[in-house]
Structures are given as structure tokens and as C-alpha cells.
Amino acid sequence: MGLLTGKTALITGGSRGIGEAIVLKFAAEGADIAFTYVSSEEKALAVKTAAEAYGVRVLAIRSDAADYTQAENLINEVVTAFGNVDILINNAGITRDTLMLRMSEEQWDEVIHTNLKSVFNLTKHVLKPMMKQRSGSIINMSSVVGVFGNAGQANYAASKAGIIGFTKSIAKEVGSRNIRCNAIAPGFIETDMTHVLTDEQKKAYIDSIPMKRLGTGEDVANACVFLGSNLSAYVTGQTLSVCGALNT
Ligand code: NAP
Numbered sequence: 001m002g003l004l005t006g007k008t009a010l011i012t013g014g015s016r017g018i019g020e021a022i023v024l025k026f027a028a029e030g031a032d033i034a035f036t037y038v039s040s041e042e043k044a045l046a047v048k049t050a051a052e053a054y055g056v057r058v059l060a061i062r063s064d065a066a067d068y069t070q071a072e073n074l075i076n077e078v079v080t081a082f083g084n085v086d087i088l089i090n091n092a093g094i095t096r097d098t099l100m101l102r103m104s105e106e107q108w109d110e111v112i113h114t115n116l117k118s119v120f121n122l123t124k125h126v127l128k129p130m131m132k133q134r135s136g137s138i139i140n141m142s143s144v145v146g147v148f149g150n151a152g153q154a155n156y157a158a159s160k161a162g163i164i165g166f167t168k169s170i171a172k173e174v175g176s177r178n179i180r181c182n183a184i185a186p187g188f189i190e191t192d193m194t195h196v197l198t199d200e201q202k203k204a205y206i207d208s209i210p211m212k213r214l215g216t217g218e219d220v221a222n223a224c225v226f227l228g229s230n231l232s233a234y235v236t237g238q239t240l241s242v243c244g245a246l247n248t
Helices: 019-029 043-050 069-080 107-132 142-149 154-177 199-208 219-230
Strands: 010-013 034-038 060-061 086-088 137-140 179-186 239-242
Touching: 010 019, 019 034, 019 043, 019 086, 019 219, 034 043, 034 069, 043 060, 043 199, 060 069, 069 107, 069 179, 086 107, 086 219, 107 137, 107 154, 107 179, 137 154, 137 219, 142 179, 142 239, 154 179, 179 219, 219 239
Parallel strands: 010 034, 010 086, 034 060, 086 137, 137 179, 179 239
Antiparallel strands: none
8 A cells, every 4th residue: 555545636747857756656656646737748648658557547637727717627627537636736837047137027927827826726726625625735846946046037936935935824724624735845856947957057056965966856756745645744834845955
């Protein structure tokens, strides 16, 4: 029996990177899973097939987390299919990096909508079924950049800092209903998002990380298993850094 056997999980942005690692880890731990994507249909179907090999139910759904109505429809679809949602992981995120002087209104809005408004959209609609079942775990993907800031990422850092304030507030609002809400703050994790870095930049980052390596999607997925499972039954309103002590 896995740590998540009997639980259902909804993961936004599960077609690549950290989200893909979470889908596969959750499947290995026995959860039935619905995950979303926006453009990578082929990759999403490959992730679905790989996760199904663990003998769990897997739904891959195209749904834009930044869109309020699509988020509402998504939660309804998952509740209809699985009967409930035990774990919601707000993982979908993008970067549009540039210095403030060059940042367009569009680059600001795109990042805030995809990274922060999406967390509102999904949480808003998942709370009703979670309240009905009087349990739930919501996990929001923040970043060390949301805690410490980063030049060239004012839009991204603002979205990730916003997630931390949102997480603490929701934990206080719904704790009495046995619904928990935590954030994870990954450091530098090897995914498409960080592949844009040059080897020189990667080496500089690795030098600044006390554990002397970039993180993996699996490192973050393992933290999600802890926060999604009953192992963390009394943990809520927290931000768990998964960063090899970067910026600690
Ligand atoms: P990634 O490899 O670029 O993957 C992003 C995922 O999000 C993809 O599955 C993508 O779907 C999906 N997505 C993007 N916009 C979406 C939308 N509007 N609605 C639904 N899904 C959407 O990114 P990652 O590195 O795995 O990052 C995952 C999360 O961790 C993000 O929130 C990111 O900010 C955070 N994080 C990452 C790092 C890092 O070093 N990588 C560090 C700290 C925090 P498609 O495939 O269809 O495009």
C-alpha cells in the first residue's frame, strides 16, 4: 500500500518538469490523478500512459489554470469522475524574465495571471467539495525567489510571494474544516524552465548551493507526497523550501 492509496489528486501543469515528476510519484504512491496542461498534448498523453502503468486512474485534461471558468469546469469534471478531490497541487507556472525598466504590462499580467490568479481560481472552486468531505490538502508551488527576490524577475517574484501570503491566509480560514494549505519553495530545479540557463550560469548557481547540485523534479515531488499524505496531518500554513540550502 502506498502513502497516497485511496486518495485523489489534481495537479496543474503535469505534462512536463516538476508537475510530471509529481504525477509519476503520486501514481507510484497509489493516488488516482487528474492533471492539466495547456499546449503539450503529446507529452501529457505520454505522462498519462507512464502513470497508468502503476495501476491507478489518470486523467489528462487540457485546462488553462489562469482562466476562472475553465478552473471551475475542471474541478466539476474531476469531482464527477473521482467523487472528490483530496489533494490539489497548484503547480502550473511560467516566467517572463526581464529587468523592470524593460518589462511590459503584458509580461507582468501574463505571469501574475498564470502563477497567482490560477491559485485563486483552483482553490476557490476546490474548497466546496473539500469542505463537504471535511478534509483536503492544498499545495501551492512558490519559489525561493518569492522569499528572497531576484533581479530580472519582479513579476515572477511578486507572484510567488503572493502565493505565500495566500497560503497562510487559506490555512487560517479553513483549518477548522480539516483542510490544510501549504506552499513549497523550490530552489533551482532542472526542468525546461531552467534549461534556458547557460552552462556558465548553471555552474555559478551550483557553486552558490551548499548541496552543490541542482534539484530534481523528484526532490520536489517527494515533498509533495509528505504534504499531501497523512504524514503531515498537523502541518498547515507553512512554506517548505526544497533548495539544497540555497539562500538559507
Ligand atoms: P515547466 O517545466 O516549464 O512546466 C510548466 C508546466 O506548467 C507545464 O506542464 C505547462 O503545460 C504548465 N502550464 C503552464 N501554463 C499553464 C496554464 N496556464 N495552465 C495550466 N498549465 C500550465 O516548469 P517547472 O520548472 O516544472 O515549474 C513548475 C512550477 O514550479 C512552476 O510554478 C514554477 O514557477 C515552480 N518553480 C520552478 C523552479 C525551477 O527551478 N524549475 C523553481 C522554483 C519554482 P504545457 O506543457 O502544456 O505548456
